Amino acid sequence: MTLTQPSPSLDALVGIPFTHERVLITTGARSGLVITVAVHSTRLGQALGGARMWQYESWTDAVADALRLSAAMTLKNAAAGLNLGGGKSVIHLPLGTALTEAEKHDAMLDLGDAIDSLHGAYMTAEDVGTNAELMAVVKERTDHVCGLPASSGGVGEPADATAAGVYASVVATLEALFGSREVSGRHIVISGLGQVGGRLATALAAAGARLTVSDVNLARRDLADSLGATWVSVDDVHLVPADLFVPCGLGGVLTARVIGELNVLGVVGAANNQLAQPEGAAQLDARGILWAPDFVVNSGGVIYLALASEPGADLDVVAARVDAIGDTVSTIFTDAREQGITTLAAAEHLAAARLDAARR
Numbered sequence: 001m002t003l004t005q006p007s008p009s010l011d012a013l014v015g016i017p018f019t020h021e022r023v024l025i026t027t028g029a030r031s032g033l034v035i036t037v038a039v040h041s042t043r044l045g046q047a048l049g050g051a052r053m054w055q056y057e058s059w060t061d062a063v064a065d066a067l068r069l070s071a072a073m074t075l076k077n078a079a080a081g082l083n084l085g086g087g088k089s090v091i092h093l094p095l096g097t098a099l100t101e102a103e104k105h106d107a108m109l110d111l112g113d114a115i116d117s118l119h120g121a122y123m124t125a126e127d128v129g130t131n132a133e134l135m136a137v138v139k140e141r142t143d144h145v146c147g148l149p150a151s152s153g154g155v156g157e158p159a160d161a162t163a164a165g166v167y168a169s170v171v172a173t174l175e176a177l178f179g180s181r182e183v184s185g186r187h188i189v190i191s192g193l194g195q196v197g198g199r200l201a202t203a204l205a206a207a208g209a210r211l212t213v214s215d216v217n218l219a220r221r222d223l224a225d226s227l228g229a230t231w232v233s234v235d236d237v238h239l240v241p242a243d244l245f246v247p248c249g250l251g252g253v254l255t256a257r258v259i260g261e262l263n264v265l266g267v268v269g270a271a272n273n274q275l276a277q278p279e280g281a282a283q284l285d286a287r288g289i290l291w292a293p294d295f296v297v298n299s300g301g302v303i304y305l306a307l308a309s310e311p312g313a314d315l316d317v318v319a320a321r322v323d324a325i326g327d328t329v330s331t332i333f334t335d336a337r338e339q340g341i342t343t344l345a346a347a348e349h350l351a352a353a354r355l356d357a358a359r360r
């Protein structure tokens with residue numbers, strides 16, 4: 001008899017209840033890659049969420065990520081006041097895979113076919129591992145894609161708007177903690193200096209913040225040096241005593257251990273799904289650390305994609321909507337304090353109120 005290790009169930013991998021309207025899991029005809037398109041909710045409108053192309057140990061991990069990320073998009077789009085539902089697509093790259101440009105092209109055509117088969121239930125855009133140029137390839141197979149390069153008539157990639165929304169959230173968090181919106185002189189720790197983290201670090205340095213930064217990609221140290229920021233290893237970054245910790249890398253960074261070791265007064269960052277477990281919100285609360293919920297903080301990109309893509313869009317109006325993320329964060333802090341609930345619960349209530357109103 002052969003004994004094998006029991007494999008974890010998808011339920012355990014996903015970690016949230018299955019409440020999705022529709023999930024398509026398909027093998028790309030050209031690429032051979034497993035593509036998941038998860039439509040969590042269309043109650044407020046077409047589901048919008050980016051296309052992630054990333055390495056996972058198993059295709060089931062990629063499906064689990066799509067299920068989690070699409071549910072978070074429902075909350076994000078609802079809390080942002082957009083008439084859009086939540087969805088996400090994930091292309092599974094087996095560990096060690098490095099796609100050639102031709103293979104990426106094939107993967108995008110496959111993604112476009114998968115999205116088109118849903119007849120408009122879901123609209124995609126760029127996310128980690130994809131970009132505006134690759135969205136132009138998706139467009140060859142479906143109209144349900146946004147954030148194309150300006151050269152293709154699109155509104156471009158959303159990282160500027162995401163960084164602007166995170167900046168507004170940082171200011172709102174400082175105000176809640178210190179009674180002042182002043183950034184100058186505050187010590188802020190940023191983990192992940194990519195598209196969003198790099199822009200945010202540049203803006204915070206220009207405003208006079210003292211920065212400590214980190215990235216798994218050591219090449220990002222050049223940016224840190226140019227901003228006069230202190231560089232620390234990714235293993236130690238959460239230990240640095242500071243005013244704020246700003247996660248701008250991948251999700252799941254706030255594990256029970258990391259939360260227990262944080263040495264800051266607030267956490268506010270761009271990374272999606274920062275809490276490794278939902279209980280992390282209460283753990284942060286119990287430690288007296290003010291957490292600005294990620295799906296509100298990082299909604300600038302989706303606000304930009306949705307509103308700037310509308311015909312005749314006024315970019316000043318779009319920028320004001322992005323800036324108003326700071327007001328939403330302040331409201332969530334106030335609601336949480338007054339109702340004695342976590343900031344996560346307060347943000348979820350905000351999103352649920354919009355979803356419930358749409359159900360009536």
Ligand SMILES: NC(=O)c1ccc[n+]([C@@H]2O[C@H](COP(=O)([O-])OP(=O)(O)OC[C@H]3O[C@@H](n4cnc5c(N)ncnc54)[C@H](O)[C@@H]3O)[C@@H](O)[C@H]2O)c1
Binds near residue numbers: 272
């Ligand atoms: N780009 C957007 O508009 C947008 C919108 C909403 C949410 N987000 C989220 O914000 C986060 C950052 O997005 P991005 O577009 O800047 O991605 P990116 O890939 O450009 O940057 C991520 C950076 O984090 C680094 N990184 C990865 N793992 C890390 C770790 N363990 N510790 C430290 N650094 C690490 C990477 O090397 C990279 O430099 C992601 O979680 C993304 O889902 C981005």
